[in-house]
Amino acid sequence: MDAYQNVGIKRRMKRFFRRDGRALIFAMDHGFEHGPTDFEPVWEHVNPRAIIRKVVRAGIDGVMMLPGIARIAGDEVKPNVGLMIKLTSKTNLRPKEDQLLQSQLGYVEDAIKLGADAIAATVYWGSPQEDVMMRQFAEIASYAHDLGFPVVQFAYPRGPYINEKYGKKEDYRVVMYGARAAAESGADMIKTYWTGSRETFAKVVEAAAGVPVLLSGGAKTENPVDFLKVVWEVIEAGGSGAVVGRNIFQRENPEPFIKALLRVVHRNEDPEEAAKAEGLL
Numbered sequence: 373m374d375a376y377q378n379v380g381i382k383r384r385m386k387r388f389f390r391r392d393g394r395a396l397i398f399a400m401d402h403g404f405e406h407g408p409t410d411f412e413p414v415w416e417h418v419n420p421r422a423i424i425r426k427v428v429r430a431g432i433d434g435v436m437m438l439p440g441i442a443r444i445a446g447d448e449v450k451p452n453v454g455l456m457i458k459l460t461s462k463t464n465l466r467p468k469e470d471q472l473l474q475s476q477l478g479y480v481e482d483a484i485k486l487g488a489d490a491i492a493a494t495v496y497w498g499s500p501q502e503d504v505m506m507r508q509f510a511e512i513a514s515y516a517h518d519l520g521f522p523v524v525q526f527a528y529p530r531g532p533y534i535n536e537k538y539g540k541k542e543d544y545r546v547v548m549y550g551a552r553a554a555a556e557s558g559a560d561m562i563k564t565y566w567t568g569s570r571e572t573f574a575k576v577v578e579a580a581a582g583v584p585v586l587l588s589g590g591a592k593t594e595n596p597v598d599f600l601k602v603v604w605e606v607i608e609a610g611g612s613g614a615v616v617g618r619n620i621f622q623r624e625n626p627e628p629f630i631k632a633l634l635r636v637v638h639r640n641e642d643p644e645e646a647a648k649a650e651g652l653l
């Protein structure tokens with residue numbers, strides 16, 4: 373028989389994942405992590421209520437945010453949509469080489485009070501500060517799991533040694549390593565980089581040993597179909613969906629784009645067909 377906590381974790385995972393085991397989640401931590409200039413392409417989306425209302429209306433499965441945005445706009449995330457609260461972050465205000473640490477800015481209790489269905493934290497695997505983030509993650513995961521909450525790891529290999537050894541942080545060998553480290557450190561969901569091909573992403577999924585792997589969206593593609601194609605490859609590779617920020621909120625009209633993404637994630641639709649069906653082509 374399952375322990376009470378396991379039942380809680382399983383039930384809360386289902387707030388994000390549909391019966392097909394896949395999820396499309398909106399990422400809304402950029403005002404902190406990148407700065408408000410990320411919203412300049414469509415300035416009205418700097419208002420969290422405005423953009424969250426749109427993504428929820430379009431049928432998104434979950435929304436990820438820091439605690440402060442949940443205080444301001446968490447009530448826009450309707451009860452049938454998963455709420456993921458991320459407890460670590462960093463600003464973009466320091467020199468790049470000093471941005472290799474995410475610090476804890478909230479506690480598991482805060483996330484629960486805010487109505488979270490899952491708790492997230494980032495680990496920059498390979499960073500000189502890896503140890504600090506590993507401990508933060510372990511503390512968050514241990515407590516959240518005790519209370520029956522699933523934990524999401526943003527497993528991002530990053531830092532000078534990664535560049536030296538692998539050439540780039542998206543090299544599948546190091547992304548695979550980060551995903552494995554996330555699984556071995558107790559993550560219930562993993563969010564990580566696109567490795568450039570279905571074959572290499574399939575290896576990342578295998579390395580995660582059954583823990584669902586979600587794509588981290590990345591910079592907005594000019595042509596929406598290009599991003600739909602990446603998500604399609606992720607699904608074909610056995611990925612469990614995507615967590616997408618800029619590709620959604622930097623578009624003038626995000627709703628048809630989200631609907632096309634949902635077609636790809638949940639119905640395996642061909643990206644061009646999905647785009648046509650939603651009037652993007």
Ligand SMILES: O=P(O)(O)OC[C@H]1O[C@](O)(COP(=O)(O)O)[C@@H](O)[C@@H]1O
Nearest residue numbers: 399401402405589590591616617618
């Ligand atoms: O890779 P970077 O520049 O640190 O980006 C981190 C950002 O990307 C995300 O992980 C995903 O958002 P995007 O889809 O915009 O890439 C955000 O949660 C976070 O703010």
